[in-house]
Amino acid sequence: MYYFDPHIHMVSRVTDDYEMLAKMGCVGMSEPAFWAGFDRGSVDGFRDYFRQLTEFEPKRASWYRVQHYTWLCINAKEAENVSLSREVIAMIPEFLDRPGVLGIGEIGLNKNTKNESIVFGEHLDLAMKTDEQILIHTPHLEDKYQGTRMILDMLCDDSRIDHNRVLVDHVEEHTIRAVLDEGFWAGMTLYPVSKCTPERAVDMVEMYGPERLLVNSAGDWGPSKPTAVPDFILAMRLRGHPESLIRRIVYDNPLRFFSGSRNFDFTPPEVYQAAGL
Amino acid sequence: MPIPLDGPEVLNREFLEIRARLLQIAASLDRMDRAAGTVRSDGRLQQIQRALAILQGSAADRVEQIQLVFSRPYEANWKATFARDRTKS
Numbered sequence: 001m002y003y004f005d006p007h008i009h010m011v012s013r014v015t016d017d018y019e020m021l022a023k024m025g026c027v028g029m030s031e032p033a034f035w036a037g038f039d040r041g042s043v044d045g046f047r048d049y050f051r052q053l054t055e056f057e058p059k060r061a062s063w064y065r066v067q068h069y070t071w072l073c074i075n076a077k078e079a080e081n082v083s084l085s086r087e088v089i090a091m092i093p094e095f096l097d098r099p100g101v102l103g104i105g106e107i108g109l110n111k112n113t114k115n116e117s118i119v120f121g122e123h124l125d126l127a128m129k130t131d132e133q134i135l136i137h138t139p140h141l142e143d144k145y146q147g148t149r150m151i152l153d154m155l156c157d158d159s160r161i162d163h164n165r166v167l168v169d170h171v172e173e174h175t176i177r178a179v180l181d182e183g184f185w186a187g188m189t190l191y192p193v194s195k196c197t198p199e200r201a202v203d204m205v206e207m208y209g210p211e212r213l214l215v216n217s218a219g220d221w222g223p224s225k226p227t228a229v230p231d232f233i234l235a236m237r238l239r240g241h242p243e244s245l246i247r248r249i250v251y252d253n254p255l256r257f258f259s260g261s262r263n264f265d266f267t268p269p270e271v272y273q274a275a276g277l
Numbered sequence: 278m279p280i281p282l283d284g285p286e287v288l289n290r291e292f293l294e295i296r297a298r299l300l301q302i303a304a305s306l307d308r309m310d311r312a313a314g315t316v317r318s319d320g321r322l323q324q325i326q327r328a329l330a331i332l333q334g335s336a337a338d339r340v341e342q343i344q345l346v347f348s349r350p351y352e353a354n355w356k357a358t359f360a361r362d363r364t365k366s
């Protein structure tokens with residue numbers, strides 16, 4: 001089955017991972033900007049990172065006919081530095097018209113601080129001024145519930161925001177309902193240890209249905225499994241769900257959400273084949 | 278959306294895994310007891326005890342309830358608190 005991983009940090013992965021994902025049916029992916037494991041020292045550090053996301057990663061992906069897209073921002077962890085964040089937010093428009101840039105993300109909260117909420121709000125302003133879609137990171141572990149509710153407050157209090165153009169990622173059992181009820185898209189992130197397992201993701205599909213629901217691997221530099229979406233596909237099959245439902249979540253839904261971004265120019269594999277490419 | 282499996286089939290498939298996980302929790306608790314020093318007043322142990330109590334209940338949303346046991350509380354007036362508190366970030 002073809003699938004699309006809507007949230008995977010390929011800068012942290014080796015080229016062999018692209019090859020493996022392609023062999024497992026991955027035909028497209030989107031990579032939000034995130035924390036590198038250390039705080040970058042200047043706006044130029046981010047400019048170079050954005051070049052990597054918009055120039056080199058799409059090229060590496062294309063070697064295996066995987067279509068790579070990206071989202072730009074300063075992540076919630078580095079957002080604690082408000083002045084650096086403002087420099088980065090002012091620089092982002094340099095990249096917004098580049099091919100494959102889908103919008104602003106992954107913005108959000110980390111420890112749910114005041115500075116994080118200020119920078120989150122300024123990212124929302126940028127997205128509204130530039131008519132971009134938004135991809136949101138929600139905090140982990142004990143901070144997730146509080147942070148997700150705070151993020152929803154900020155999104156719902158801003159009447160400019162079209163909820164159908166926002167994807168809220170890393171939802172779990174205690175946050176998914178509020179996200180979907182408000183009309184946002186929701187992404188389940190399958191992490192091997194701390195987060196949602198494939199089986200629990202299948203449970204959430206059964207409880208909430210496939211509408212506006214996505215599944216991703218995160219596949220970052222920490223313990224994570226870039227092939228988590230194929231794990232989810234298998235867990236859905238073993239549970240007895242039809243291929244049409246699985247395909248809706250891992251392929252049709254991502255394409256529908258990403259179609260709201262003006263730089264999304266996805267070529268389905270069937271079209272590649274028909275064109276003899 | 279209905280789950281395609283019936284209850285007996287879920288139990289057949291998952292019984293050994295549930296058994297193994299319970300043993301793992303029991304072993305972790307035993308290990309803390311055998312080790313030097315006490316964790317009895319540690320809030321995390323109390324969270325674990327509350328989660329175990331939820332497992333024994335019959336509510337249909339045990340996962341969500343346990344998630345909330347391990348969550349910091351949300352305060353609806355957080356924006357006002359941030360606005361008041363100008364020094365702390």
Ligand SMILES: [Zn+2]
Nearest residue numbers: 032034106218
């Ligand atoms: Zn991420």
